[in-house]
Amino acid sequence: MNRRANEAGSTVVYMARHPLRKKFVRDWRLLLMFLPVLIYYLVFCYLPMVGIVMGFEDFRMGSGFAGLFTSKWVGLQWFKQFFSSVFAWRLIRNTFLLSFYSLIFGFPIPIIFAIAITQLRAKRFGKVAQVITYLPYFISTVVVVGMMTNFLSPSSGIINQMIVRMGGKAVNFMSDPHWFRRLYVISGSWQTFGFNSIIFVAAIMGIDPELYEAMNVDGASRWQKIIHLVLPMISETIILLLIMTLGNLLNVGFEKVYLMYSPAVYETGDVISTYVYRQGIENHSYGYASAVGLFYSAVGFVFVVTSNWLSRRMTGSSLW
Amino acid sequence: MKKITRVLSLALALMLALCAVGFAESLNLAELPLTTEEGAAVSILAMNSWYSTVDLSDATLLNEIASRAGVTINWNLIDPTVYSDSVSPMLAAGQDLPDILQMPDLDLNMDYLSSGMLEPLDTHFDIMPNYVAFLEKYPNIKAMLTAVDGHIYYVPQTVVTNNYQPVMMLNMPWLEKLGLEAPTTLDDFVAYLRAIKDADMNGNGEADEVPMSVMSAFLPYMFGPAFGLDLVSGFYADDEGVVHYAAYEKEAYKAYLTFLHGLYEEGLLETEFTSLNRDQITARCANDQTGATYDYSWQMSTLYSAQYPNYDGTVGIIAGAAPLSGEHAGFYVGRNPVSSVFGINAKANNIELAVKFLDYAMSEEAQDLYVWGMEGLTYEVDADGNRHYLPRCTEDTIWYQGLGINAPNMPSQQSTPATDVLLADWHVQNDRTFEEPYIRAPFPTVYSTPDEAAVSSMYMVDIDTYVNERAVAFISGYADIEAEFDSYIATLESMQIGELLKVRQAQYDRYLASLK
Numbered sequence: 001m002n003r004r005a006n007e008a009g010s011t012v013v014y015m016a017r018h019p020l021r022k023k024f025v026r027d028w029r030l031l032l033m034f035l036p037v038l039i040y041y042l043v044f045c046y047l048p049m050v051g052i053v054m055g056f057e058d059f060r061m062g063s064g065f066a067g068l069f070t071s072k073w074v075g076l077q078w079f080k081q082f083f084s085s086v087f088a089w090r091l092i093r094n095t096f097l098l099s100f101y102s103l104i105f106g107f108p109i110p111i112i113f114a115i116a117i118t119q120l121r122a123k124r125f126g127k128v129a130q131v132i133t134y135l136p137y138f139i140s141t142v143v144v145v146g147m148m149t150n151f152l153s154p155s156s157g158i159i160n161q162m163i164v165r166m167g168g169k170a171v172n173f174m175s176d177p178h179w180f181r182r183l184y185v186i187s188g189s190w191q192t193f194g195f196n197s198i199i200f201v202a203a204i205m206g207i208d209p210e211l212y213e214a215m216n217v218d219g220a221s222r223w224q225k226i227i228h229l230v231l232p233m234i235s236e237t238i239i240l241l242l243i244m245t246l247g248n249l250l251n252v253g254f255e256k257v258y259l260m261y262s263p264a265v266y267e268t269g270d271v272i273s274t275y276v277y278r279q280g281i282e283n284h285s286y287g288y289a290s291a292v293g294l295f296y297s298a299v300g301f302v303f304v305v306t307s308n309w310l311s312r313r314m315t316g317s318s319l320w
Numbered sequence: 321m322k323k324i325t326r327v328l329s330l331a332l333a334l335m336l337a338l339c340a341v342g343f344a345e346s347l348n349l350a351e352l353p354l355t356t357e358e359g360a361a362v363s364i365l366a367m368n369s370w371y372s373t374v375d376l377s378d379a380t381l382l383n384e385i386a387s388r389a390g391v392t393i394n395w396n397l398i399d400p401t402v403y404s405d406s407v408s409p410m411l412a413a414g415q416d417l418p419d420i421l422q423m424p425d426l427d428l429n430m431d432y433l434s435s436g437m438l439e440p441l442d443t444h445f446d447i448m449p450n451y452v453a454f455l456e457k458y459p460n461i462k463a464m465l466t467a468v469d470g471h472i473y474y475v476p477q478t479v480v481t482n483n484y485q486p487v488m489m490l491n492m493p494w495l496e497k498l499g500l501e502a503p504t505t506l507d508d509f510v511a512y513l514r515a516i517k518d519a520d521m522n523g524n525g526e527a528d529e530v531p532m533s534v535m536s537a538f539l540p541y542m543f544g545p546a547f548g549l550d551l552v553s554g555f556y557a558d559d560e561g562v563v564h565y566a567a568y569e570k571e572a573y574k575a576y577l578t579f580l581h582g583l584y585e586e587g588l589l590e591t592e593f594t595s596l597n598r599d600q601i602t603a604r605c606a607n608d609q610t611g612a613t614y615d616y617s618w619q620m621s622t623l624y625s626a627q628y629p630n631y632d633g634t635v636g637i638i639a640g641a642a643p644l645s646g647e648h649a650g651f652y653v654g655r656n657p658v659s660s661v662f663g664i665n666a667k668a669n670n671i672e673l674a675v676k677f678l679d680y681a682m683s684e685e686a687q688d689l690y691v692w693g694m695e696g697l698t699y700e701v702d703a704d705g706n707r708h709y710l711p712r713c714t715e716d717t718i719w720y721q722g723l724g725i726n727a728p729n730m731p732s733q734q735s736t737p738a739t740d741v742l743l744a745d746w747h748v749q750n751d752r753t754f755e756e757p758y759i760r761a762p763f764p765t766v767y768s769t770p771d772e773a774a775v776s777s778m779y780m781v782d783i784d785t786y787v788n789e790r791a792v793a794f795i796s797g798y799a800d801i802e803a804e805f806d807s808y809i810a811t812l813e814s815m816q817i818g819e820l821l822k823v824r825q826a827q828y829d830r831y832l833a834s835l836k
Contacts, residue, residue: 064414087786172592172796177793264792278781279781284777286412
């Protein structure tokens with residue numbers, strides 16, 4: 001921490017001495033490289049925010065961008081409508097629980113996997129295992145959901161055939177509300193744990209071998225090495241990724257839910273983003289959909305800020 | 321209802337794509353060409369062919385219409401399966417839209433026509449002789465298309481209403497084998513299903529028979545009427561003119577759900593009924609595995625019966641039967657005549673030309689092209705002056721569709737006689753005997769006033785969602801009907817179903833008044 005503080009200090013001194021223009025001249029190559037990123041964020045993230053205003057008005061069809069300034073102002077009407085809807089609580093609960101379970105079950109697995117793989121003696125086997133586990137990450141969501149539908153089909157799916165062979169009763173996994181969250185979380189973890197473990201593997205590889213040797217000299221067991229050396233050394237990486245995941249907590253994958261759900265599982269599967277889609281795109285209630293979307297973003301924002309604050313309080317490191 | 325509409329629309333489209341339109345003499349009331357201006361063009365936003373391998377942007381018949389009119393058409397054609405979802409945002413944005421717009425829906429909430437983005441067509445009726453003649457001929461369509469402000473904004477694409485609608489189909493050889501008459505009541509029907517379940521009907525030594533193969537979207541069509549419910553329209557009026565919402569009928573709807581749950585428990589309605597699709601049913605027909613289905617009549621001879629190796633085209637194997645009756649006499653639900661509407665962009669560069677072109681596109685001359693195509697290309701005239709389609713029309717579907725026949729992107733009109741010629745004789749007979757006499761008109765489509773539209777768009781989507789998901793839950797036993805039906809009704813009430821019923825009642829009364 002000290003070294004970092006010193007660096008920060010010297011930057012402050014540097015900035016005080018050099019006016020802005022000089023820095024531009026000095027760093028123009030870096031700034032040029034940064035430019036596409038800036039444009040991307042302005043065009044795709046900041047500019048569309050103007051549309052938030054739709055959440056407070058009765059948007060007039062066909063009026064386009066100008067309509068944002070000419071449509072009838074309705075204040076908080078859409079928000080009132082949403083919170084008086086019988087679905088409001090269910091949507092919030094589903095969105096939150098789906099994300100929460102994904103985090104609880106999805107986050108530790110890559111860490112455990114990364115530790116396991118780096119502790120392996122058979123290095124070649126470890127490499128092969130790593131490749132095999134991160135390949136599913138590159139399968140598109142549509143294909144994954146298609147595979148699930150096929151494998152889990154009550155009549156022809158391999159899983160149900162096994163259940164029936166063993167004397168059980170076929171389960172209609174894809175249209176049973178009890179199963180929606182489990183399927184979503186399990187398939188999600190399966191798809192991403194290999195890929196997500198890469199960064200942890202890298203962190204573990206970065207640990208100075210001398211530390212291991214020191215522990216060997218002290219006669220530490222493999223388990224003790226994991227607890228007292230590996231975990232503390234990668235804790236900063238874990239925290240950083242945890243904050244980033246928390247920030248995205250409410251960002252449940254719209255595509256995947258949309259592909260997986262049907263009226264039969266709305267009870268557990270319908271989330272805010274799919275509801276916004278049905279209201280906005282299918283029902284053309286652009287104002288209402290924007291209002292619900294805005295509420296959703298506001299909650300997401302609170303999550304990011306809170307997790308960042310928590311992390312700074314608890315570990316001393318944070319994103320800002 | 322949206323989902324159901326989408327499922328059905330594919331079937332509908334198959335019909336639409338093949339069904340033909342009026343036999344009237346070639347007649348065109350407008351002066352051709354419409355313009356003498358060099359390089360005159362009209363741009364059109366519309367649906368592409370329902371055949372995914374067919375592109376209508378360079379279709380022979382549509383090019384012919386354009387050249388007779390003296391214009392070039394700049395098409396913006398969009399896949400019909402995603403038409404609504406892709407076009408709605410384009411229209412909402414309202415930027416750089418083409419001259420003629422095929423709307424994503426019938427605009428019953430008047431979202432588009434009240435926004436000022438569309439040209440009122442009645443102000444141009446002096447240059448729309450063909451359309452004016454059409455409206456005089458069909459006052460019911462005129463009543464439907466007249467907006468609350470008194471203007472007419474749309475030109476319709478129309479479909480047949482009382483024929484070739486969704487119908488129950490039974491496996492005729494199996495009935496014969498079992499020595500049964502075609503069931504006409506729920507009890508007889510269940511007895512038929514049980515008989516199939518217990519017997520090896522196709523004689524292959526395996527218990528692979530599925531008594532009934534019905535896609536979930538058709539269950540309301542099939543079983544609702546026996547309980548006196550028109551679940552297809554959702555809202556319906558009784559004999560006294562009082563409007564009801566089918567899924568809010570405390571006694572009848574509960575009985576309907578209980579009946580279906582019984583079928584599900586007994587294994588007569590398959591576990592996967594929510595995901596069953598037409599391909600699966602077709603495969604079951606090919607393997608002679610199923611005893612009953614329900615689909616658009618069109619599939620009866622062209623798809624399902626055709627799967628059987630012993631089908632010779634003279635006798636139906638999977639054939640239509642009368643609707644099932646229960647405590648109420650059964651009926652089939654017909655269709656409203658307007659299937660799609662075309663409007664004119666109020667910001668179009670040359671409104672007059674667009675108006676003239678749209679008018680010409682629905683003239684009888686143009687209709688004749690959509691139906692018959694051109695002499696020598698698609699049909700020939702025999703010595704008696706009768707037209708016959710050339711063999712290639714049936715042999716090479718992709719070529720035939722690619723000509724722009726029965727164009728889904730034009731204001732074409734279906735008719736029953738023109739559909740008849742395309743189907744086997746037994747199928748036509750079947751339609752007249754078992755379908756037409758039982759057809760009941762659906763709830764009329766009527767424009768909403770702004771207040772009514774506000775109520776509809778605020779509550780209807782949520783109610784649809786809730787009704788759909790509860791229906792599946794009750795039928796599959798995930799929710800217990802006895803224990804939870806009352807709270808279902810209470811929830812519907814809290815979702816303002818009462819307000820919606822008031823709105824629909826007012827609209828229905830208005831509709832009746834407009835017919836007088």
